[in-house]
Amino acid sequence: MSSSRPRTTTALLGAGIALVTALAASGCGDSGPPDAGDAKSSKSSDKDGAASVAPLRWTACPPPSVAQGTSLDGKAPGKDWECAKLPVPLDYTKPGGEQIELALIRAKARDKGKRLGSLVFNFGGPGGSGVATLPGLATSYDKLRDRYDLVSFDPRGVGDSAAVRCLGDKETDAANQIDGTPDDAEEERAALAANKAYVDACAKNSAKLLPHVDTLSAARDMDRLRAALGDAKLNYFGISYGTELGGVYAHLFPENVGRAVLDAVVDPTQDPVEGNLGQTKGFQLALSDYLKDCAASAQAAACPSQDRIVSLLKKLDGQPLPTRQGRKLTQDEAVNGIASALYSKDTWKYLTQGLQEAMNKGTGDTLLVLYDLLSGRGPDGRYSNLQPANRAISCADSRQRYTADDVKARLPEFRAASPVFGEAAAWSLLSCTGWPVEGKWKTIDVSAEGSAPIVVIGNTGDPATPYAGAHRMAEGLGKGVAAEVTYKGEGHGAYNSGNACMVRTVDTYLLDGKVPAAGTTCS
Numbered sequence: 001m002s003s004s005r006p007r008t009t010t011a012l013l014g015a016g017i018a019l020v021t022a023l024a025a026s027g028c029g030d031s032g033p034p035d036a037g038d039a040k041s042s043k044s045s046d047k048d049g050a051a052s053v054a055p056l057r058w059t060a061c062p063p064p065s066v067a068q069g070t071s072l073d074g075k076a077p078g079k080d081w082e083c084a085k086l087p088v089p090l091d092y093t094k095p096g097g098e099q100i101e102l103a104l105i106r107a108k109a110r111d112k113g114k115r116l117g118s119l120v121f122n123f124g125g126p127g128g129s130g131v132a133t134l135p136g137l138a139t140s141y142d143k144l145r146d147r148y149d150l151v152s153f154d155p156r157g158v159g160d161s162a163a164v165r166c167l168g169d170k171e172t173d174a175a176n177q178i179d180g181t182p183d184d185a186e187e188e189r190a191a192l193a194a195n196k197a198y199v200d201a202c203a204k205n206s207a208k209l210l211p212h213v214d215t216l217s218a219a220r221d222m223d224r225l226r227a228a229l230g231d232a233k234l235n236y237f238g239i240s241y242g243t244e245l246g247g248v249y250a251h252l253f254p255e256n257v258g259r260a261v262l263d264a265v266v267d268p269t270q271d272p273v274e275g276n277l278g279q280t281k282g283f284q285l286a287l288s289d290y291l292k293d294c295a296a297s298a299q300a301a302a303c304p305s306q307d308r309i310v311s312l313l314k315k316l317d318g319q320p321l322p323t324r325q326g327r328k329l330t331q332d333e334a335v336n337g338i339a340s341a342l343y344s345k346d347t348w349k350y351l352t353q354g355l356q357e358a359m360n361k362g363t364g365d366t367l368l369v370l371y372d373l374l375s376g377r378g379p380d381g382r383y384s385n386l387q388p389a390n391r392a393i394s395c396a397d398s399r400q401r402y403t404a405d406d407v408k409a410r411l412p413e414f415r416a417a418s419p420v421f422g423e424a425a426a427w428s429l430l431s432c433t434g435w436p437v438e439g440k441w442k443t444i445d446v447s448a449e450g451s452a453p454i455v456v457i458g459n460t461g462d463p464a465t466p467y468a469g470a471h472r473m474a475e476g477l478g479k480g481v482a483a484e485v486t487y488k489g490e491g492h493g494a495y496n497s498g499n500a501c502m503v504r505t506v507d508t509y510l511l512d513g514k515v516p517a518a519g520t521t522c523s
Contacts, residue, residue: 049095050227058082061105061131068103068129068159069376069384077135080107086228088156088221090212102221103160105131106151107138117258118229119148119510120222122155124240124264126215127376127389129159140496141237143507151229155245156221157213158389164209166202166388169381173327176375179317180332181423188404195430202388203436210437213389214396215444219249223256233258233452235510239493240264240465246454247446247473250481254451259510263457264493267469268444268476272400272429273410277417278466280425284418286342286463289490293345294352304355309338310419312358321364329364329371335424337367340374342463344491395432399439402429446476453515455506456482459497461490483515488523499523 061083063076085101109115119141123133130152141150154161167175175194182188202210222245226234235258238246243262250257270278287306294303313331320328329337341351347370354366372378376386407426414422432439448454454477458470467486474482487494487502494502501522508514 050223053224053227056084056228058084064132065160066382067163067385068132082106088224092220100162103131103154106149109147109149111146114147116147117231118151119235121152121237122242122245124242126241126393127386129154155218157392163385164388164392165205169383172383181427199434213392214440215248219252222249223253236260238262250448250451251446254448257451260454263495264465265470265473266465267472268446269472276425280417280421282466283339283421283463290348323365323368329368333371334367337370340370395435397440399442401433448477448481451481453483455509457485457494459487459494462492464492485516486521
């Protein structure tokens, strides 16, 4: 199976909220505390470094690069947008050493007299390009732009910010054809060999970067960005993996937190096994909700059942389906295609279309398009660096390394959690096996005593970051820091669902500073 997704489960590929935009145009986290000494020393040294950051030089934006992806159909984002580069240390233990440049984008606030500063976005992944994503989603944040400069960036290792490179495009296509959920010893050997080849390619092509693409370093980068923007406090909107990054930032720099929103929240207490299992249950819940909704709709006669989906996937294990592209839809790609359509209720119709094509026509076109959107493959066959960045960041963070025997021991539990997604989620635990860099932590420390209030939003139907993670993030941030908000809805994230109550709650906080009352719920 391919290896990128919203943090925890690298078998269910994750571009997070950006997938919804891409579909409209044609749609986490293992972790752990840094050592106390590491966190403490980073705070003092980063304050000094951030204070000396030079002002940014903004210029007209070029079209997105291949590494950033094709969310804007290869076009420049337009005259409202400006781009810049921010130099940061490759290695924060050597702040005066080699520098890398982070790609930035912004649209200035319209009301200069009432401007509140910058609002920095991270849309998740890890591995998603903020530079390519923000312009495509800007209409969702149009009211916020009245008083904020809307700003995003490609985190280190991502897009145009010293991108991690692993396999080439054709090699990636070939790797995606290898069965990632082996059924016998021969398939297991092939899957392990493919995983090793991927890891070896990352080590060969990105050796210098791999030790330094961790989330702790990315959080330190954000404080440099805050200073370069001229803001005393970081106003922040994090989605999916962006909530993990925001939690780590608040831990390192609580005194620098301004108005911050964490939406589609990663559970900071889970190790990779717990995270993958929780996400498996989340996608299974979303699939069940989709099936119930479809069965109650006017299109009920065209709706699949879960049993038929399972039968389709078993058939694909040995007989991939043809597509108009000339490529074949494999079992792994179909599982990821199904998962991709569950990121938003708006894309459930594509899932119905794709499943009907596969079951009734014997073709895999729509499911393959869904898979490609989530894996970062463009129509021209070129991949963004979403997949390698996702794996590199995840493995730089997570200390755990698993064996095939570990996976096989947990397979019954994962299969029970979901007959559709369970096996893929279990085998994806091997993504960091043999990785050349040791991970930073076992679970994340997001404690942020002294931070300004942070709005933490949980969505009861979220497949990729299940609802319980929001409460655990709130607990981790500490007493008096988190303001928990619940959205009773479907899809990955709440604000971009368009729910009027949710938009009003968040906008009132970000624009007026009114912290939501305890127990605030939108539906």
